[in-house]
Amino acid sequence: MxxxxxxxxxxxxxxxxxxxxxxxxxxxxxxxxxxxxxxxxxxxxxxxxxxxxxxxxxxxxxxxxxxxxxxxxxxxxxxAPPSARTENSIVIDAPLDLVWDLTNDVANWPNLFSEYAAAEILHRDGDTVRFRLTMHPEPDGTVWSWVSERVMDRAAGSVRAYRVETGPFDFMNIGWTYRETAAGVEMRWVQEFHMKPEAPVDDATMAEHINRNSKVQLALIKERVETAARSRAGAGVAP
CATH class of the missing domain: 1.10.1200.10 (ACP-like)
Structure with missing residues:
Protein backbone atom coordinates (compact mmCIF):
# COMPACT_ATOMS: atom_id res chain seq x y z
CA MET A 1 0.00 0.00 0.00
CA ALA A 80 1.89 9.58 -4.67
CA PRO A 81 -0.06 7.04 -6.71
CA PRO A 82 0.69 6.97 -10.45
CA SER A 83 0.16 10.46 -11.78
CA ALA A 84 -2.19 11.69 -14.44
CA ARG A 85 -0.55 13.04 -17.57
CA THR A 86 -1.63 15.39 -20.33
CA GLU A 87 0.26 16.30 -23.48
CA ASN A 88 -0.65 19.03 -25.96
CA SER A 89 1.28 20.80 -28.70
CA ILE A 90 1.03 23.33 -31.51
CA VAL A 91 3.27 24.57 -34.31
CA ILE A 92 3.92 28.31 -34.38
CA ASP A 93 5.04 29.92 -37.64
CA ALA A 94 7.64 32.26 -36.13
CA PRO A 95 11.39 32.26 -35.41
CA LEU A 96 12.46 30.09 -32.49
CA ASP A 97 14.07 32.99 -30.60
CA LEU A 98 10.87 35.01 -30.77
CA VAL A 99 8.70 32.06 -29.69
CA TRP A 100 11.04 31.35 -26.80
CA ASP A 101 11.27 34.98 -25.66
CA LEU A 102 7.55 35.72 -25.79
CA THR A 103 6.34 32.49 -24.21
CA ASN A 104 8.90 32.63 -21.39
CA ASP A 105 8.21 36.27 -20.49
CA VAL A 106 6.13 35.32 -17.45
CA ALA A 107 5.39 38.92 -16.46
CA ASN A 108 3.64 39.36 -19.82
CA TRP A 109 1.55 36.18 -19.61
CA PRO A 110 -1.71 38.07 -18.94
CA ASN A 111 -1.28 39.48 -22.47
CA LEU A 112 -0.47 36.08 -23.94
CA PHE A 113 -2.94 33.79 -22.17
CA SER A 114 -6.62 34.54 -21.79
CA GLU A 115 -6.97 32.91 -18.35
CA TYR A 116 -4.53 34.97 -16.27
CA ALA A 117 -5.44 38.31 -14.75
CA ALA A 118 -2.01 38.89 -13.23
CA ALA A 119 1.50 37.44 -13.11
CA GLU A 120 3.72 38.76 -10.32
CA ILE A 121 7.44 37.95 -10.34
CA LEU A 122 8.48 37.06 -6.78
CA HIS A 123 12.09 36.07 -7.30
CA ARG A 124 14.49 35.66 -10.20
CA ASP A 125 17.85 33.92 -10.17
CA GLY A 126 19.39 33.44 -13.61
CA ASP A 127 17.12 31.11 -15.57
CA THR A 128 14.93 30.34 -12.54
CA VAL A 129 11.90 32.45 -11.81
CA ARG A 130 9.34 32.17 -9.01
CA PHE A 131 6.02 33.88 -9.62
CA ARG A 132 2.40 34.17 -8.55
CA LEU A 133 -0.34 33.63 -11.11
CA THR A 134 -3.86 34.94 -10.52
CA MET A 135 -6.73 33.90 -12.74
CA HIS A 136 -9.73 35.93 -13.77
CA PRO A 137 -12.66 35.52 -11.34
CA GLU A 138 -15.06 32.66 -11.96
CA PRO A 139 -18.79 33.44 -12.37
CA ASP A 140 -19.34 32.87 -8.63
CA GLY A 141 -16.54 35.31 -7.78
CA THR A 142 -13.94 32.70 -6.85
CA VAL A 143 -10.38 33.80 -7.71
CA TRP A 144 -7.69 31.12 -8.03
CA SER A 145 -4.09 32.09 -7.33
CA TRP A 146 -0.90 30.11 -6.69
CA VAL A 147 2.90 30.32 -6.68
CA SER A 148 4.97 28.36 -9.21
CA GLU A 149 8.65 28.08 -10.03
CA ARG A 150 10.02 27.79 -13.55
CA VAL A 151 13.51 26.78 -14.73
CA MET A 152 14.40 27.58 -18.34
CA ASP A 153 17.12 25.85 -20.37
CA ARG A 154 17.46 27.73 -23.66
CA ALA A 155 20.26 25.53 -24.97
CA ALA A 156 18.13 22.40 -24.54
CA GLY A 157 14.93 24.12 -25.69
CA SER A 158 13.11 23.00 -22.56
CA VAL A 159 11.45 24.36 -19.44
CA ARG A 160 10.46 22.57 -16.26
CA ALA A 161 8.10 24.00 -13.69
CA TYR A 162 6.17 22.99 -10.62
CA ARG A 163 3.57 24.47 -8.31
CA VAL A 164 5.03 25.62 -5.01
CA GLU A 165 1.54 26.26 -3.65
CA THR A 166 -0.20 23.10 -4.79
CA GLY A 167 -3.79 23.93 -3.80
CA PRO A 168 -6.04 20.98 -4.74
CA PHE A 169 -3.07 19.06 -6.22
CA ASP A 170 -0.78 16.65 -4.41
CA PHE A 171 1.70 17.90 -6.99
CA MET A 172 1.73 19.54 -10.40
CA ASN A 173 4.80 19.32 -12.62
CA ILE A 174 4.95 20.94 -16.05
CA GLY A 175 7.39 20.52 -18.91
CA TRP A 176 7.57 22.67 -22.05
CA THR A 177 9.73 21.74 -25.04
CA TYR A 178 10.50 23.67 -28.22
CA ARG A 179 11.50 22.03 -31.52
CA GLU A 180 12.10 23.58 -34.91
CA THR A 181 10.21 21.94 -37.79
CA ALA A 182 9.73 22.76 -41.48
CA ALA A 183 6.39 24.39 -40.61
CA GLY A 184 7.61 26.39 -37.63
CA VAL A 185 8.36 25.87 -33.93
CA GLU A 186 6.57 23.01 -32.23
CA MET A 187 5.79 23.93 -28.64
CA ARG A 188 4.74 20.95 -26.51
CA TRP A 189 3.27 21.03 -23.01
CA VAL A 190 3.35 17.99 -20.72
CA GLN A 191 1.67 18.17 -17.33
CA GLU A 192 1.91 15.44 -14.69
CA PHE A 193 -0.17 15.75 -11.55
CA HIS A 194 -2.23 14.04 -8.91
CA MET A 195 -5.26 15.49 -7.14
CA LYS A 196 -5.62 15.44 -3.37
CA PRO A 197 -8.32 13.06 -2.05
CA GLU A 198 -10.35 16.02 -0.81
CA ALA A 199 -10.11 17.91 -4.12
CA PRO A 200 -13.45 18.69 -5.80
CA VAL A 201 -12.46 16.71 -8.93
CA ASP A 202 -10.46 13.55 -9.60
CA ASP A 203 -7.44 13.06 -11.89
CA ALA A 204 -9.51 12.09 -14.93
CA THR A 205 -11.79 15.14 -14.67
CA MET A 206 -8.84 17.48 -14.21
CA ALA A 207 -7.02 15.90 -17.16
CA GLU A 208 -10.07 16.50 -19.34
CA HIS A 209 -10.20 20.14 -18.22
CA ILE A 210 -6.46 20.67 -18.81
CA ASN A 211 -6.63 19.13 -22.28
CA ARG A 212 -9.61 21.27 -23.24
CA ASN A 213 -8.09 24.49 -21.89
CA SER A 214 -4.61 23.78 -23.29
CA LYS A 215 -5.99 23.62 -26.82
CA VAL A 216 -7.64 27.01 -26.34
CA GLN A 217 -4.53 28.63 -24.85
CA LEU A 218 -2.13 27.13 -27.39
CA ALA A 219 -4.25 28.37 -30.28
CA LEU A 220 -4.35 31.84 -28.73
CA ILE A 221 -0.60 31.87 -28.14
CA LYS A 222 0.01 30.78 -31.73
CA GLU A 223 -2.15 33.63 -33.02
CA ARG A 224 -0.49 36.26 -30.83
CA VAL A 225 3.10 35.14 -31.44
CA GLU A 226 2.57 34.86 -35.19
CA THR A 227 1.00 38.34 -35.18
CA ALA A 228 4.07 39.67 -33.36
CA ALA A 229 6.35 37.94 -35.87
CA ARG A 230 4.52 39.49 -38.83
CA SER A 231 4.58 42.90 -37.18
CA ARG A 232 8.32 42.73 -36.64
CA ALA A 233 8.94 41.51 -40.15
CA GLY A 234 6.82 44.35 -41.56
CA ALA A 235 8.75 46.88 -39.51
CA GLY A 236 12.05 45.42 -40.60
CA VAL A 237 12.95 44.34 -37.06
CA ALA A 238 15.27 41.36 -36.77
CA PRO A 239 13.51 38.33 -35.19
Missing part, protein backbone atom coordinates in the same frame (compact mmCIF):
# COMPACT_ATOMS: atom_id res chain seq x y z
CA UNK A 2 1.44 3.45 -0.87
CA UNK A 3 2.56 5.58 2.05
CA UNK A 4 0.61 8.78 2.73
CA UNK A 5 2.22 12.11 1.77
CA UNK A 6 4.84 13.43 4.16
CA UNK A 7 3.46 16.45 6.03
CA UNK A 8 5.42 19.62 6.72
CA UNK A 9 5.57 18.76 10.42
CA UNK A 10 6.83 15.21 9.78
CA UNK A 11 9.46 16.55 7.39
CA UNK A 12 10.51 19.23 9.89
CA UNK A 13 10.97 16.53 12.55
CA UNK A 14 13.21 14.52 10.22
CA UNK A 15 15.30 17.59 9.33
CA UNK A 16 15.64 18.57 13.00
CA UNK A 17 16.73 15.06 13.98
CA UNK A 18 19.23 14.79 11.11
CA UNK A 19 20.77 18.26 11.44
CA UNK A 20 20.45 19.16 15.12
CA UNK A 21 18.93 22.54 14.23
CA UNK A 22 16.12 23.48 16.66
CA UNK A 23 12.69 22.81 15.20
CA UNK A 24 11.55 26.40 15.79
CA UNK A 25 14.39 27.65 13.55
CA UNK A 26 13.47 25.37 10.66
CA UNK A 27 11.22 27.51 8.49
CA UNK A 28 11.03 24.75 5.88
CA UNK A 29 7.83 26.01 4.27
CA UNK A 30 9.31 29.42 3.48
CA UNK A 31 9.83 29.31 -0.32
CA UNK A 32 12.31 32.20 -0.20
CA UNK A 33 14.81 30.58 2.17
CA UNK A 34 17.53 28.38 0.70
CA UNK A 35 18.85 25.32 2.48
CA UNK A 36 22.11 27.18 3.18
CA UNK A 37 20.27 30.16 4.65
CA UNK A 38 18.42 27.87 7.05
CA UNK A 39 21.83 26.65 8.23
CA UNK A 40 21.84 23.11 6.84
CA UNK A 41 25.19 22.07 5.38
CA UNK A 42 25.84 19.38 2.76
CA UNK A 43 26.37 16.64 5.37
CA UNK A 44 23.14 17.56 7.12
CA UNK A 45 21.27 17.50 3.82
CA UNK A 46 22.75 14.08 3.01
CA UNK A 47 21.55 12.80 6.38
CA UNK A 48 18.04 14.11 5.65
CA UNK A 49 17.97 12.49 2.20
CA UNK A 50 19.22 9.17 3.56
CA UNK A 51 16.67 9.21 6.40
CA UNK A 52 13.78 9.91 4.02
CA UNK A 53 14.94 7.28 1.50
CA UNK A 54 15.18 4.60 4.19
CA UNK A 55 11.90 5.57 5.83
CA UNK A 56 9.85 5.86 2.65
CA UNK A 57 11.69 3.30 0.49
CA UNK A 58 12.22 5.82 -2.33
CA UNK A 59 15.22 7.31 -4.10
CA UNK A 60 15.62 11.08 -4.30
CA UNK A 61 17.61 13.30 -6.63
CA UNK A 62 18.37 16.48 -4.69
CA UNK A 63 21.07 17.71 -7.06
CA UNK A 64 20.40 21.31 -8.02
CA UNK A 65 17.59 21.74 -5.48
CA UNK A 66 18.23 24.67 -3.16
CA UNK A 67 15.06 24.88 -1.08
CA UNK A 68 13.32 22.41 1.21
CA UNK A 69 9.84 22.87 -0.36
CA UNK A 70 11.34 21.50 -3.60
CA UNK A 71 12.63 18.42 -1.80
CA UNK A 72 9.33 17.82 0.00
CA UNK A 73 7.50 18.17 -3.34
CA UNK A 74 9.78 15.52 -4.84
CA UNK A 75 9.26 13.22 -1.84
CA UNK A 76 5.49 13.42 -2.11
CA UNK A 77 5.60 13.07 -5.88
CA UNK A 78 7.37 9.74 -5.44
CA UNK A 79 4.98 8.67 -2.67
Missing amino acids: PLPPLTNEEFRTIVQRCTGIPAEALRLDDPDLTIDEIGVDSLGLLNVITEVENRCDIRLDAEGLTRFPEILAQINEKL
Whole structure:
Protein backbone atom coordinates (compact mmCIF):
# COMPACT_ATOMS: atom_id res chain seq x y z
CA MET A 1 0.00 0.00 0.00
CA PRO A 2 1.44 3.45 -0.87
CA LEU A 3 2.56 5.58 2.05
CA PRO A 4 0.61 8.78 2.73
CA PRO A 5 2.22 12.11 1.77
CA LEU A 6 4.84 13.43 4.16
CA THR A 7 3.46 16.45 6.03
CA ASN A 8 5.42 19.62 6.72
CA GLU A 9 5.57 18.76 10.42
CA GLU A 10 6.83 15.21 9.78
CA PHE A 11 9.46 16.55 7.39
CA ARG A 12 10.51 19.23 9.89
CA THR A 13 10.97 16.53 12.55
CA ILE A 14 13.21 14.52 10.22
CA VAL A 15 15.30 17.59 9.33
CA GLN A 16 15.64 18.57 13.00
CA ARG A 17 16.73 15.06 13.98
CA CYS A 18 19.23 14.79 11.11
CA THR A 19 20.77 18.26 11.44
CA GLY A 20 20.45 19.16 15.12
CA ILE A 21 18.93 22.54 14.23
CA PRO A 22 16.12 23.48 16.66
CA ALA A 23 12.69 22.81 15.20
CA GLU A 24 11.55 26.40 15.79
CA ALA A 25 14.39 27.65 13.55
CA LEU A 26 13.47 25.37 10.66
CA ARG A 27 11.22 27.51 8.49
CA LEU A 28 11.03 24.75 5.88
CA ASP A 29 7.83 26.01 4.27
CA ASP A 30 9.31 29.42 3.48
CA PRO A 31 9.83 29.31 -0.32
CA ASP A 32 12.31 32.20 -0.20
CA LEU A 33 14.81 30.58 2.17
CA THR A 34 17.53 28.38 0.70
CA ILE A 35 18.85 25.32 2.48
CA ASP A 36 22.11 27.18 3.18
CA GLU A 37 20.27 30.16 4.65
CA ILE A 38 18.42 27.87 7.05
CA GLY A 39 21.83 26.65 8.23
CA VAL A 40 21.84 23.11 6.84
CA ASP A 41 25.19 22.07 5.38
CA SER A 42 25.84 19.38 2.76
CA LEU A 43 26.37 16.64 5.37
CA GLY A 44 23.14 17.56 7.12
CA LEU A 45 21.27 17.50 3.82
CA LEU A 46 22.75 14.08 3.01
CA ASN A 47 21.55 12.80 6.38
CA VAL A 48 18.04 14.11 5.65
CA ILE A 49 17.97 12.49 2.20
CA THR A 50 19.22 9.17 3.56
CA GLU A 51 16.67 9.21 6.40
CA VAL A 52 13.78 9.91 4.02
CA GLU A 53 14.94 7.28 1.50
CA ASN A 54 15.18 4.60 4.19
CA ARG A 55 11.90 5.57 5.83
CA CYS A 56 9.85 5.86 2.65
CA ASP A 57 11.69 3.30 0.49
CA ILE A 58 12.22 5.82 -2.33
CA ARG A 59 15.22 7.31 -4.10
CA LEU A 60 15.62 11.08 -4.30
CA ASP A 61 17.61 13.30 -6.63
CA ALA A 62 18.37 16.48 -4.69
CA GLU A 63 21.07 17.71 -7.06
CA GLY A 64 20.40 21.31 -8.02
CA LEU A 65 17.59 21.74 -5.48
CA THR A 66 18.23 24.67 -3.16
CA ARG A 67 15.06 24.88 -1.08
CA PHE A 68 13.32 22.41 1.21
CA PRO A 69 9.84 22.87 -0.36
CA GLU A 70 11.34 21.50 -3.60
CA ILE A 71 12.63 18.42 -1.80
CA LEU A 72 9.33 17.82 0.00
CA ALA A 73 7.50 18.17 -3.34
CA GLN A 74 9.78 15.52 -4.84
CA ILE A 75 9.26 13.22 -1.84
CA ASN A 76 5.49 13.42 -2.11
CA GLU A 77 5.60 13.07 -5.88
CA LYS A 78 7.37 9.74 -5.44
CA LEU A 79 4.98 8.67 -2.67
CA ALA A 80 1.89 9.58 -4.67
CA PRO A 81 -0.06 7.04 -6.71
CA PRO A 82 0.69 6.97 -10.45
CA SER A 83 0.16 10.46 -11.78
CA ALA A 84 -2.19 11.69 -14.44
CA ARG A 85 -0.55 13.04 -17.57
CA THR A 86 -1.63 15.39 -20.33
CA GLU A 87 0.26 16.30 -23.48
CA ASN A 88 -0.65 19.03 -25.96
CA SER A 89 1.28 20.80 -28.70
CA ILE A 90 1.03 23.33 -31.51
CA VAL A 91 3.27 24.57 -34.31
CA ILE A 92 3.92 28.31 -34.38
CA ASP A 93 5.04 29.92 -37.64
CA ALA A 94 7.64 32.26 -36.13
CA PRO A 95 11.39 32.26 -35.41
CA LEU A 96 12.46 30.09 -32.49
CA ASP A 97 14.07 32.99 -30.60
CA LEU A 98 10.87 35.01 -30.77
CA VAL A 99 8.70 32.06 -29.69
CA TRP A 100 11.04 31.35 -26.80
CA ASP A 101 11.27 34.98 -25.66
CA LEU A 102 7.55 35.72 -25.79
CA THR A 103 6.34 32.49 -24.21
CA ASN A 104 8.90 32.63 -21.39
CA ASP A 105 8.21 36.27 -20.49
CA VAL A 106 6.13 35.32 -17.45
CA ALA A 107 5.39 38.92 -16.46
CA ASN A 108 3.64 39.36 -19.82
CA TRP A 109 1.55 36.18 -19.61
CA PRO A 110 -1.71 38.07 -18.94
CA ASN A 111 -1.28 39.48 -22.47
CA LEU A 112 -0.47 36.08 -23.94
CA PHE A 113 -2.94 33.79 -22.17
CA SER A 114 -6.62 34.54 -21.79
CA GLU A 115 -6.97 32.91 -18.35
CA TYR A 116 -4.53 34.97 -16.27
CA ALA A 117 -5.44 38.31 -14.75
CA ALA A 118 -2.01 38.89 -13.23
CA ALA A 119 1.50 37.44 -13.11
CA GLU A 120 3.72 38.76 -10.32
CA ILE A 121 7.44 37.95 -10.34
CA LEU A 122 8.48 37.06 -6.78
CA HIS A 123 12.09 36.07 -7.30
CA ARG A 124 14.49 35.66 -10.20
CA ASP A 125 17.85 33.92 -10.17
CA GLY A 126 19.39 33.44 -13.61
CA ASP A 127 17.12 31.11 -15.57
CA THR A 128 14.93 30.34 -12.54
CA VAL A 129 11.90 32.45 -11.81
CA ARG A 130 9.34 32.17 -9.01
CA PHE A 131 6.02 33.88 -9.62
CA ARG A 132 2.40 34.17 -8.55
CA LEU A 133 -0.34 33.63 -11.11
CA THR A 134 -3.86 34.94 -10.52
CA MET A 135 -6.73 33.90 -12.74
CA HIS A 136 -9.73 35.93 -13.77
CA PRO A 137 -12.66 35.52 -11.34
CA GLU A 138 -15.06 32.66 -11.96
CA PRO A 139 -18.79 33.44 -12.37
CA ASP A 140 -19.34 32.87 -8.63
CA GLY A 141 -16.54 35.31 -7.78
CA THR A 142 -13.94 32.70 -6.85
CA VAL A 143 -10.38 33.80 -7.71
CA TRP A 144 -7.69 31.12 -8.03
CA SER A 145 -4.09 32.09 -7.33
CA TRP A 146 -0.90 30.11 -6.69
CA VAL A 147 2.90 30.32 -6.68
CA SER A 148 4.97 28.36 -9.21
CA GLU A 149 8.65 28.08 -10.03
CA ARG A 150 10.02 27.79 -13.55
CA VAL A 151 13.51 26.78 -14.73
CA MET A 152 14.40 27.58 -18.34
CA ASP A 153 17.12 25.85 -20.37
CA ARG A 154 17.46 27.73 -23.66
CA ALA A 155 20.26 25.53 -24.97
CA ALA A 156 18.13 22.40 -24.54
CA GLY A 157 14.93 24.12 -25.69
CA SER A 158 13.11 23.00 -22.56
CA VAL A 159 11.45 24.36 -19.44
CA ARG A 160 10.46 22.57 -16.26
CA ALA A 161 8.10 24.00 -13.69
CA TYR A 162 6.17 22.99 -10.62
CA ARG A 163 3.57 24.47 -8.31
CA VAL A 164 5.03 25.62 -5.01
CA GLU A 165 1.54 26.26 -3.65
CA THR A 166 -0.20 23.10 -4.79
CA GLY A 167 -3.79 23.93 -3.80
CA PRO A 168 -6.04 20.98 -4.74
CA PHE A 169 -3.07 19.06 -6.22
CA ASP A 170 -0.78 16.65 -4.41
CA PHE A 171 1.70 17.90 -6.99
CA MET A 172 1.73 19.54 -10.40
CA ASN A 173 4.80 19.32 -12.62
CA ILE A 174 4.95 20.94 -16.05
CA GLY A 175 7.39 20.52 -18.91
CA TRP A 176 7.57 22.67 -22.05
CA THR A 177 9.73 21.74 -25.04
CA TYR A 178 10.50 23.67 -28.22
CA ARG A 179 11.50 22.03 -31.52
CA GLU A 180 12.10 23.58 -34.91
CA THR A 181 10.21 21.94 -37.79
CA ALA A 182 9.73 22.76 -41.48
CA ALA A 183 6.39 24.39 -40.61
CA GLY A 184 7.61 26.39 -37.63
CA VAL A 185 8.36 25.87 -33.93
CA GLU A 186 6.57 23.01 -32.23
CA MET A 187 5.79 23.93 -28.64
CA ARG A 188 4.74 20.95 -26.51
CA TRP A 189 3.27 21.03 -23.01
CA VAL A 190 3.35 17.99 -20.72
CA GLN A 191 1.67 18.17 -17.33
CA GLU A 192 1.91 15.44 -14.69
CA PHE A 193 -0.17 15.75 -11.55
CA HIS A 194 -2.23 14.04 -8.91
CA MET A 195 -5.26 15.49 -7.14
CA LYS A 196 -5.62 15.44 -3.37
CA PRO A 197 -8.32 13.06 -2.05
CA GLU A 198 -10.35 16.02 -0.81
CA ALA A 199 -10.11 17.91 -4.12
CA PRO A 200 -13.45 18.69 -5.80
CA VAL A 201 -12.46 16.71 -8.93
CA ASP A 202 -10.46 13.55 -9.60
CA ASP A 203 -7.44 13.06 -11.89
CA ALA A 204 -9.51 12.09 -14.93
CA THR A 205 -11.79 15.14 -14.67
CA MET A 206 -8.84 17.48 -14.21
CA ALA A 207 -7.02 15.90 -17.16
CA GLU A 208 -10.07 16.50 -19.34
CA HIS A 209 -10.20 20.14 -18.22
CA ILE A 210 -6.46 20.67 -18.81
CA ASN A 211 -6.63 19.13 -22.28
CA ARG A 212 -9.61 21.27 -23.24
CA ASN A 213 -8.09 24.49 -21.89
CA SER A 214 -4.61 23.78 -23.29
CA LYS A 215 -5.99 23.62 -26.82
CA VAL A 216 -7.64 27.01 -26.34
CA GLN A 217 -4.53 28.63 -24.85
CA LEU A 218 -2.13 27.13 -27.39
CA ALA A 219 -4.25 28.37 -30.28
CA LEU A 220 -4.35 31.84 -28.73
CA ILE A 221 -0.60 31.87 -28.14
CA LYS A 222 0.01 30.78 -31.73
CA GLU A 223 -2.15 33.63 -33.02
CA ARG A 224 -0.49 36.26 -30.83
CA VAL A 225 3.10 35.14 -31.44
CA GLU A 226 2.57 34.86 -35.19
CA THR A 227 1.00 38.34 -35.18
CA ALA A 228 4.07 39.67 -33.36
CA ALA A 229 6.35 37.94 -35.87
CA ARG A 230 4.52 39.49 -38.83
CA SER A 231 4.58 42.90 -37.18
CA ARG A 232 8.32 42.73 -36.64
CA ALA A 233 8.94 41.51 -40.15
CA GLY A 234 6.82 44.35 -41.56
CA ALA A 235 8.75 46.88 -39.51
CA GLY A 236 12.05 45.42 -40.60
CA VAL A 237 12.95 44.34 -37.06
CA ALA A 238 15.27 41.36 -36.77
CA PRO A 239 13.51 38.33 -35.19
